Amino acid sequence: MEKPNIKKNDKLELTIEDLSYEGKGVAKVDDFTLFVDNALPGEVVNAVILKVGKSYGFAKALDIVKKSPDRVENIDNVYVRTGIAPLSHLKYSEQLKFKQKQLQIDFQKARLDIDVNETLGMEDPFHYRNKAQVPVRQINGKLTSGFYRRHSHDLVPMEDYLIQDPKIDAEIKRVRDILRKYNVRGFEESKNKGQIRTIMVRRAYYTGQMMVVLVSRVRDISHYKEITADIMANPEIKSLYLNINSKTTNVILGRDMMLLAGSAYIDDEILGHTYRISPRSFYQVNPTQTQRLYKLAVDKAELTGKETVVDAYSGIGTIGLSLADKAKHVTGIEMVADAVNDAKQNAEINGIENADFIVGKTETVLNQWAKDKKKVDVLMVDPPRKGLDNSLIDSINNIKPKRIVYISCNPATLARDLKLLSDTYEIGDATPVDMFPMTNHIESVTKLTRK
Numbered sequence: 001m002e003k004p005n006i007k008k009n010d011k012l013e014l015t016i017e018d019l020s021y022e023g024k025g026v027a028k029v030d031d032f033t034l035f036v037d038n039a040l041p042g043e044v045v046n047a048v049i050l051k052v053g054k055s056y057g058f059a060k061a062l063d064i065v066k067k068s069p070d071r072v073e074n075i076d077n078v079y080v081r082t083g084i085a086p087l088s089h090l091k092y093s094e095q096l097k098f099k100q101k102q103l104q105i106d107f108q109k110a111r112l113d114i115d116v117n118e119t120l121g122m123e124d125p126f127h128y129r130n131k132a133q134v135p136v137r138q139i140n141g142k143l144t145s146g147f148y149r150r151h152s153h154d155l156v157p158m159e160d161y162l163i164q165d166p167k168i169d170a171e172i173k174r175v176r177d178i179l180r181k182y183n184v185r186g187f188e189e190s191k192n193k194g195q196i197r198t199i200m201v202r203r204a205y206y207t208g209q210m211m212v213v214l215v216s217r218v219r220d221i222s223h224y225k226e227i228t229a230d231i232m233a234n235p236e237i238k239s240l241y242l243n244i245n246s247k248t249t250n251v252i253l254g255r256d257m258m259l260l261a262g263s264a265y266i267d268d269e270i271l272g273h274t275y276r277i278s279p280r281s282f283y284q285v286n287p288t289q290t291q292r293l294y295k296l297a298v299d300k301a302e303l304t305g306k307e308t309v310v311d312a313y314s315g316i317g318t319i320g321l322s323l324a325d326k327a328k329h330v331t332g333i334e335m336v337a338d339a340v341n342d343a344k345q346n347a348e349i350n351g352i353e354n355a356d357f358i359v360g361k362t363e364t365v366l367n368q369w370a371k372d373k374k375k376v377d378v379l380m381v382d383p384p385r386k387g388l389d390n391s392l393i394d395s396i397n398n399i400k401p402k403r404i405v406y407i408s409c410n411p412a413t414l415a416r417d418l419k420l421l422s423d424t425y426e427i428g429d430a431t432p433v434d435m436f437p438m439t440n441h442i443e444s445v446t447k448l449t450r451k
């Protein structure tokens, strides 16, 4: 493909043909692809070129000459620009279709013939997140919280995050003001100076309990006793931690986690069970949609009470414990030790006796099970974005579970893995469940049945 004669800062009119998986408008100049921020299919925009690469480039819409009927008019551009809610300029009904289509595209690319159902959306697709991790920086002499501009580490100051529980937004602001009161400094990334890098807040949807984690570059924070007392003055804060992360890294939490006050965990409920959540444990961020996701996944497992089930990538045990009353036995496998401790406690708290939990990598544990000729009837997998490890596919083919329920947060790796399993498994329809409204993230559930 010929690179057209365009360069950074050029301005030109573009016609938007499609929406990329990241939610950017796709335009062509000759045959050259440009990904355009804040532009929707069918729109004509005046754009400025941000970057021209070898095979594609990036641009930003400055004004819209012809608007899409699917554009949400009154949304603040800051949400699209910062990446907290990069699809918030697209009508919600269209976001749901976009997610269904993305799954179809990834299946087609992998030459898989799989029906994709309509995306199960939310009635109120805002303010759903039960967890925030907001970056903190020292800006104009003040500790400031906000969100990164997309694809950068430039902080845009923000107080209303649109998709987070408003009580979390209020708590971030309150904590920020307490830190300012005691002259604590925000992180200065370019100089590797300053103190607070991130404020993390979790709020349990059902119990209202909150956990605050202050992530600091340094251990010493003057007035930490006063800061602790001020933060704990809100009776909803059940747990306050200081985490130390002195590394140059994008990973949010460092190794040292110190409880400053309150309990080591908070409690929440899903589908009638109580769960304890530690700061490092994975916990689904959309509480109402989690119940729909789990119900769907458990339905697809078609349990009769006689099956041995593995809940792989089990986090704090929520999927396994949600189906334990319909199975003979459940084993959860999870690599984060704190999460496994939570899972064991969660089984006990809920009086569930037919579930156990193992610390380890799913691929390593199931490889050993294959060698030991252990039997599994149903395998639930809920891996992180990178999907299943290649070696796990071999173990699955040795263990031969009758059914697999694949919960995925990344259509591309889902399609790759389903293709690898399609010789030995019949692949049923896939259902996207919108766990992340206003963003381009796509969660889905697919059932596989042994041929």
Ligand SMILES: C[S@@+](CC[C@H](N)C(=O)[O-])C[C@H]1O[C@@H](n2cnc3c(N)ncnc32)[C@H](O)[C@@H]1O
Pocket (backbone or CB within 6 Å): 281, 282, 283, 284, 312, 313, 314, 315, 316, 317, 318, 319, 333, 334, 335, 336, 339, 360, 361, 362, 363, 382, 383, 384, 409
């Ligand atoms: C998407 S979360 C799902 C957690 C849980 N099923 C839930 O619904 O809350 C993925 C989990 O897999 C864990 N994990 C990542 N790689 C793993 C691996 N190779 N083996 C086992 N667990 C892994 C992560 O720590 C995380 O808890």
